[in-house]
Amino acid sequence: MPGFVDNHVHVNEPGRTEWEGFATATRAAALGGVTTILDMPLNSIPPTVDVDALRAKQEAAQGQCFVDIGFWGGAVPGHVGDLAGLHEAGVFGFTCFLIDSGVTEFPPLEPEEFAEQLAEVARLGALMIVHAEDPGDIAAAPDCHGGRYADFLASRPRHSEERAIGQLLDGVRVTGARAHLLHLADGDAVPALQEARAEGLPLTVETCPHYLTFTAEQIADGHTEFRCCPPIREADSRDALWAALADGTIDIVASDHSPSEPSLKQLETGDFGTAWGEISGLQVAVPAVWTGAAGEEDAAVATRQGEVLHPLVMQRH
Numbered sequence: 560m561p562g563f564v565d566n567h568v569h570v571n572e573p574g575r576t577e578w579e580g581f582a583t584a585t586r587a588a589a590l591g592g593v594t595t596i597l598d599m600p601l602n603s604i605p606p607t608v609d610v611d612a613l614r615a616k617q618e619a620a621q622g623q624c625f626v627d628i629g630f631w632g633g634a635v636p637g638h639v640g641d642l643a644g645l646h647e648a649g650v651f652g653f654t655c656f657l658i659d660s661g662v663t664e665f666p667p668l669e670p671e672e673f674a675e676q677l678a679e680v681a682r683l684g685a686l687m688i689v690h691a692e693d694p695g696d697i698a699a700a701p702d703c704h705g706g707r708y709a710d711f712l713a714s715r716p717r718h719s720e721e722r723a724i725g726q727l728l729d730g731v732r733v734t735g736a737r738a739h740l741l742h743l744a745d746g747d748a749v750p751a752l753q754e755a756r757a758e759g760l761p762l763t764v765e766t767c768p769h770y771l772t773f774t775a776e777q778i779a780d781g782h783t784e785f786r787c788c789p790p791i792r793e794a795d796s797r798d799a800l801w802a803a804l805a806d807g808t809i810d811i812v813a814s815d816h817s818p819s820e821p822s823l824k825q826l827e828t829g830d831f832g833t834a835w836g837e838i839s840g841l842q843v844a845v846p847a848v849w850t851g852a853a854g855e856e857d858a859a860v861a862t863r864q865g866e867v868l869h870p871l872v873m874q875r876h
């Protein structure tokens with residue numbers, strides 16, 4: 560069968576190769592049926608925010624890769640002038656965060672700078688890909704300490720995704736930039752995205768295997784291996800994501816594979832407040848989504864199975 564393209568993979572080499580390097584990431588991809596990955600511009604050091612950093616990435620990847628690789632650039636504060644060079648050098652587009660990324664060397668864009676960089680992306684005819692959670696909404700939510708998953712979930716509420724998506728859609732309307740929404744976890748955001756699609760905005764939407772597979776209700780306290788941002792939400796949200804995938808509101812399923820060293824996941828203390836925020840899923844992404852799509856227990860999927868399987872996961876290679 561054809562190989563898949565996973566457009567959202569964090570290979571952390573150079574700089575944090577012990578988290579994930581090109582040799583291990585691309586073997587995981589091949590094992591999971593993925594024949595092309597697009598590498599995110601963070602958590603490697605340096606982050607891919609200028610052409611020199613892109614060259615460092617490409618050199619690090621040299622001779623180590625078991626599958627094809629492409630690269631995203633990063634849109635971070637103070638680097639709007641680097642976007643054209645990176646675009647010219649062949650990155651697939653630019654990643655930005657509207658909220659703390661989890662690593663200090665890849666800061667988020669404040670609203671004004673987001674608008675400015677989105678305008679530059681539009682001028683270049685490039686693509687902006689966006690981590691959409693609103694920092695104000697999350698600052699106003701209760702802090703998360705300790706091992707209760709419900710506390711972690713409450714610390715990153717659904718409306719923080721909806722507010723950030725609203726900011727993204729407004730920016731796209733103003734600038735005409737092509738944009739891609741990363742890792743949608745909030746099923747309540749689907750109607751706004753449907754409207755945006757109906758409006759003809761140049762927007763694509765992604766979700767991840769973990770949001771389609773797990774639910775908050777199933778995650779036991781202390782199991783920080785499930786900690787990711789935005790968080791895995793309740794079953795109604797998962798069902799809404801499947802329906803949105805079936806009706807074409809969601810275009811792509813990508814892994815958001817972002818491992819760390821096991822110790823950083825705080826598996827011993829089970830503390831959601833301090834555990835590394837992302838998860839590892841590259842080699843199981845295709846089978847997990849395939850199994851979910853073929854499953855009988857999910858009515859939304861079972862009734863539309865033929866339609867689900869066709870647009871599924873990452874474009875065919």
Ligand SMILES: [Zn+2]
Nearest residue numbers: 567599815817
């Ligand atoms: Zn990511």
